Amino acid sequence: MKPNRLSILILSVLFSGQVLADVKYQIDLVKPEHHIAQVSVTFPEVKTTDFKVNLPVWRTGKYQVLPLADGVRLFSAKDNQGHELPWKRTASGEWQVALTQPTSVTVSYQLYANELGQRVRHIDASHAYLDASGVFMYSPQFRSEPVSVQLNVPETWQSYSGMASGTPAHSFIAQNYDVLIDSPIETGVSTHKQFSANGKNYELVFWGDGNYDADKVVKDLTALSGQAKAIWDDYPFDRYVYMVHATSGASGATEHVNSTVIQLPRFSFRERKDYLRFISTASHEFIHTWNVKAYRPAGLVPYDYQHENMTELLWMAEGSTSYFQGQLLLRAGVMTPKEFLEDLAKRVEKNQLNPGRETQSVAEASAGEWSSTGGDYAINHSVNIYSEGYLTSLALDFSLLQDTKLMHSYRDVHRRLYQDHRVPKGYGVSDVQHILKDLSGKDYAPWWQANVNSPMSLDFPALLSQAGLAMSYGKDSKVEAFAGMTLSSAHGSLVLDQVLRNGPAWRAGIVAGDEVLAINGLKVTAVGFDKRIKDFKTGDSIEVTLFSNDKIKQVKLTLGEQQSGKLVLKGDAKATKQQKAFFKAWLGIDWPFDNKGELVSKAND
Structure with missing residues (x-):
């Protein structure tokens, strides 16, 4: 039955921003130079005696608990007559308001916003960046209700957001709080x-x-x-x-x-x-x-803004995104084949220098992302969901291409996830394995156990040769002495930032935090540290003098070896038609090398 003109008019009114704005936010930014704003939110009639409002304890895209509520002061709550309502703080991101009768509730608070690097909230004389997770409180009982946001900003500012614009200027509307929290606002001079x-x-x-x-x-x-x-x-x-x-x-x-x-x-x-x-x-x-917003692991659906959202699939959410980012730029002609392969080579080399790859699986790293802090322990005993997730995606892609005779790739897995597991559905490990089996006819559970649930060990030369690529360190590369320790990034510091597990320094008893004073009795500087190590040969024993826990310590260190220069990926001069076809099925561009394996031109799709 076709809708008549009256029903269309009624629907247009019902779905206009002004009617649907059941939860109304206002933020005053007229004096932004001290990073302070005044926020108020008016909720519709509340019929319970206890009314809870929350500020999230984390923001989407950063899987760590943050002290977001520390920027809130001068909290107050009022009823529809403007009378003060009693309240108490019940959790780090929770306030509970007491009611004696049904009423709308307006919550107000001062907000301090000087956290640019966290990409949550930043206000100054030139702009304001507002991510709702660190700015706008919500009530669980009204989370699904439509919202409006009204900004009061300096006259010369312009305001932008992925949300629809409302009326008057500097206002936005969204279907619910989940859209608001995923639609940051940039307002200012830009x-x-x-x-x-x-x-x-x-x-x-x-x-x-x-x-x-x-x-x-x-x-x-x-x-x-x-x-x-x-x-x-x-x-x-x-x-x-x-x-x-x-x-x-x-x-x-x-x-x-x-x-x-x-x-x-x-x-x-x-x-x-x-x-x-x-x-x-x-x-x-x-x-x-697509990958995270349109479809994401079931552990992230729906978002729980007050607690960690656990999943062993963050490597697919983040690492697979890293894996595809260069491929799309390559296909678009924005990145050259040379630049793409240089990036891949850096990732492979970084992986080989990371002792943590032998200890932690990418699934464990995903579940542990919420408590990950980095540092010396991390590089020696952990992997990163981005970098290791990239390489896991590469290995899975190559396996799928091989098993399907180039008919299907890892792209098809993500196409199916988008088709069949869009939010609010979510997906789990079994769903991914089902898609892999459906595409290849092969049970990928053993592969998953060996490469996702266990620390992954890849034979990169053999893997990349499937696509006709050869690994080398270049004609001028040579074997150099290697100590297995790096200085702090602080300028001029001789304090050791990292000591690689099972490396020469590790075996000699040197630990992160030690301060290097001399090598073979001669003072060493931060600027000359690496050059001083290279003065020696592989297998040489040197005496290192350090401060360790404020005490002088002398150790004998037998130097190991490493290849100088950087890892290079080139085309195999003897690449077969099958390898070239694999390369194209993988990246979507023609074979870009000449008969000597050298890149000849910028390839395009």
């Missing part, structure tokens, strides 16, 4: 660009001065957008906002359901290596719009 690609609308917002070229970024993001078809059938959004912060030092990025925020030091955009870092991050966050 550079703004709009563009379209593949029938979708995009916005690019740069806050802060820097050496970026916004027009070049638009061109490359347009090319990137079209390559999503290599993995997924459609787009989970109609409009997407790239928010970029050119900062004085903060860096990082966070994905959201309809937008992303990317932070880099302001002069880190022009040099090619810097630009590749930026555009690769943009690709990573763009891919997250």
Whole structure:
């Protein structure tokens, strides 16, 4: 039955932002120079005697508990007559308001926002970046209700968000709190660009001065957008906002359901290596719009904002996203084959220098991400869900290509996850294994046990040779002395930051935190430390003088060996048609090497 004009009118009114805005947020930013704002939220009529409001204890995209509530002061609650309501703090991110009769409730509080690097909240005289997880409280009983946000900002500011704009200016509306918390707001003085690609609308917002070229970024993001078809059938959004912060030092990025925020030091955009870092991050966050936002592990569905959300599949959420980011840029012609292979080589080399790969599985690292702190213990006994997840994805991709005679790849796994396990459904290990079996006809449970549930050990030369790639350290490479210890990143420091497990320094009894004073009785400086080690030969014994727990310690260290230079991936001059076909099925570009294995040109899809 077709709807009549009256029913259409009624529906349009019911679904207008003003009618649906049952939970109303307001934030006053008219004096932002001291990083302080005033926030209020009005909830509809509450009929219970105890009313709970929360501020999340973590934000999406960063799987760690954060002290977000520490920025809240001067909390108050009032009824619909403006009378004060009694309240008490019941948890780190929870306030409980007492009611004697049904009433709407307005909660107000002062917010301190000077946490740019965490990408949660930052307010100053030029802008405000507002991620709802660290800004806007919610009530569990109204979490699914529509919301509106009204900003009171300086006159010259402009406001942007992935949410729909409301009325008046500087206001936004969302279907519920889950959309609000995944739709950050950037307001202030900024550079703004709009563009379209593949029938979708995009916005690019740069806050802060820097050496970026916004027009070049638009061109490359347009090319990137079209390559999503290599993995997924459609787009989970109609409009997407790239928010970029050119900062004085903060860096990082966070994905959201309809937008992303990317932070880099302001002069880190022009040099090619810097630009590749930026555009690769943009690709990573763009891919997250599918992988993590549109579909994600069941342990993250729905988000529990007050507790850790446990899953052994974070490596798929993050590491697989890292795995695909360069591939889409390569297909788009934004990254060259040389640049792609250099990035892959760095990842392989880093893996081989990480003792933790022998200890921890990628599944265990995923579950342990919430308590991961990094440092010396981490590199010796842990793996990273991003880097190890990338290589696990590579191994799984190659296995699937081999088992299906190049008919299916790891891209097909993610296409199926998007088709069959979109939020709010979620997916588990058995779902992934079912897809793998359906694509290959093979039971992947043994593979999973050996490479995901157990520490993964890859034969990289044999693995990459399937795609016709050969590993080497170059013609000028040579064997050099190796101590297995690195200094702190602090300028001029001689304190050891890392001592690699089972390396020469480790076996000699040197530990992280020791301060190096001399080698063979001669003073050593931070600047000359690495060169001093290279003065010796593999197998030489040297005497190292240190401060250890404020006491002089002398140890004899027998130097090991390492290859000088950097790992290089080249085409095998004798690559077969099958290897070249594997290469194309893997990356989507033609074989880019000449008959000597040298890259000949920039390949494009």
